Amino acid sequence: MPARIAVANQKGGVGKTSVTLGLAAAASRRGDRALVIDLDPQANATTALGIEPDDAALTVNDVLAVSRAGSLGDVITASAWEGVDVAPSTLDLSNRDLxxxxxxxxxxxxxxxxxxxERYAVxxxxxxxxxxxxxxxxxxxASHALLVTDATADGLRGIGNVESTVELVAKHMSPGLRIAGIVLNRRRHTGEQDYREAELREAFGTLVTDVVLPERAALPAAHAAAQPIGSTANEGARVLTTLFEDLYxxxxxxTATAGVAS
Ligand SMILES: Nc1ncnc2c1ncn2[C@@H]1O[C@H](COP(=O)(O)OP(=O)(O)OP(=O)(O)O)[C@@H](O)[C@H]1O
Ligand SMILES: [Mg+2]
Structure with a gap:
C-alpha cells in the first residue's frame, strides 16, 4: 500500500499545491506512478496537471456528494504529466465544506x-x-500529513494549528495518521527568515526536512504552463527539480519508516 500523503496547512498560499505538484513531478522523473487527489475547490492542482475543471466529466465532488454520481475509479483520469493520474476538483466542491x-x-x-x-508509488x-x-x-x-509553511511568524503559527488538527484527527477519527514532516517553502535569505527557520527547527527538530525550497519564479511559470518543474531548463527550474527529487x-x-496504516 503506498503512503497516502495529505499536503496540508490551513494557512493559504504557503505552497501546498506547489509541493504536491513538485513531488508528483519528482515521482514522474523517477518512473514512479503518482495519484494526485485535488481536495481544493480552487482546483489549482487540477489545472496545473492540464485538466480544465469545467471539462472534467466527473470530479472528487461526485465521490463526496450524497448523490455519489461516480466512484473514485470513474473520477481518476490520466493527467497531462507522464505517470501522474489525478482525481480532479471543481468549484462545486466548496459545497462539501458546508x-x-x-x-x-x-x-x-x-x-x-x-x-x-498498488500501481502507485504515492x-x-x-x-x-x-x-x-x-x-x-x-x-x-491519509496515512501521513506533510505540512508546508513559509518562514514567517504567521506560517509558524499555522503549523502549530495544523499540528493540533492532525492530533485531533488521529485521536478521534484515524488512529494511524502521522505527521511525516514539515517543509519550508518560498525561503528567502533574509535575517528574519533565518530566525524563523531556526525557531521552527528548535520547536519541531527532525520533523522539519533538510530540504528547504527557495523562492524561484520558475515554479509558478511551470505550473501556469501546466508543465512539471524540470521540463524547462533555466537555473531556477534546475535547482527546484533537484530539491524536489531529494524531498520525494x-x-x-x-513514510516507510513511520509505518503506513492500511
Ligand atoms: N518556491 C516557490 N517559489 C516561487 N513561487 C512559489 C513557490 N511556492 C509557491 N509559489 C507560488 O505562490 C503561490 C501560492 O502557492 P501555492 O498555490 O502552491 O500555495 P497553496 O498553499 O497551495 O495556496 P492555497 O492555500 O491557496 O491552496 C502560487 O502562485 C505559487 O506558484
Ligand atoms: Mg493550494
Missing part, C-alpha cells in the same frame, strides 16, 4: 478502498486552506 453529513469525511477513504493502489492529497470538512476528509484519508526520496523514506 455539508453536515456525519460520514462525509470518510467517503473518500472508502472510495480509495475500491482502487488498485498518493498525494492537495488540501484546501481551510479548517473545514474538506481538510478533515484529506486527513482522514526523503518523504518516501519517512
Amino acid at each position: 455539508d453536515g453529513a456525519h460520514d462525509l469525511p470518510f467517503r473518500l477513504r472508502e472510495g480509495l478502498q475500491g482502487i488498485d493502489l 498518493v498525494l492529497i492537495d488540501c484546501p486552506p481551510s479548517v473545514g470538512r474538506l481538510l478533515l476528509t484529506g486527513l482522514v484519508t 526520496a526523503d518523504v518516501l523514506a519517512r
